Amino acid sequence: MTLGICYMQLENYALSMKSFEQAKELFSLKEDEVNQAGVYNNLGILYRKEGDFDTAxxxxxxxxxxxxxxxxxxxxxxxxxxxxxTYFEKGGLEEARRVCLDVLELASINKYKYEAYICLGDIETENSNFSLAIEYYKNALAELGPNQENVYKKLLEKQAKVYHKLGDYERASSLLLDAVS
Known part of the structure; x- marks a missing residue:
């Protein structure tokens, strides 16, 4: 499974697929459901990267x-x-929203909460509901823990893009300056 992840990161999807299929077979034979479920998740990510959303x-x-x-x-x-x-990338915004709201209702780990809020912000940006998008991005920021510098900067950039679309160029510039500093 780890080899499949490595190949996927190197964008060698054929070798990644082969490694995941071998891992899936091995974990099935060992009746190791935890790792088998992990392989299915990784296969989903791989198929999404290849643009086969339905299989993912x-x-x-x-x-x-x-x-x-x-x-x-x-x-x-x-x-x-x-x-x-995956739903978001496929254009299934309502399905993506439903899944994110379910995660927010049940998740106990902040990482999943802020990722759900980011996705919801992206959905609302796509729907031109900019004030709601900003609110979701702010909620995501509130869920961040320490040592989340890259996510923090990404969220500031997402907010800046929304403020730019709203014509609030001063706030957009300020957020971008915060993101690069």
Missing amino acids: IQFFKESIFMYNNLNNSNQRNNVEIELAK
């Missing part, structure tokens, strides 16, 4: 089902965030 969604749903059976809500929330991102 099926793998994510299978992973979520398995994590539910294992009572592993943290890993389930992780996969749900990946599912929401």
Whole structure:
């Protein structure tokens, strides 16, 4: 499985797929449902990167089902965030919103909460609901823990883009300056 992740990061999707398929077979034979669910999640991410959203969604749903059976809500929330991102990229904004709201209702870890808020902000930006997008991005900032510098900067940049669309160039500039400093 780790080799598949490495190949995916190197954008060698063919070798990544081969490694994940081997891992899936091995974990199935060992009846290791935790790692099998992890492989399904990784396959979902891989298919999303390749633009095959429907296959990605099926793998994510299978992973979520398995994590539910294992009572592993943290890993389930992780996969749900990946599912929401996939729906968003596919253009299924309402499906993405539903998944994010479910994560916010059930998640106990801030990482999943801020990722859900970021996705909701992106959805509202896409829908031109800019004030709501800003609110979601601010909620995401509130969920950030220490040592989240990259996410913090990304959120400032997202807010700056929204303020720019609103014509508030001064606030957009200020946020961008904060992001680079």
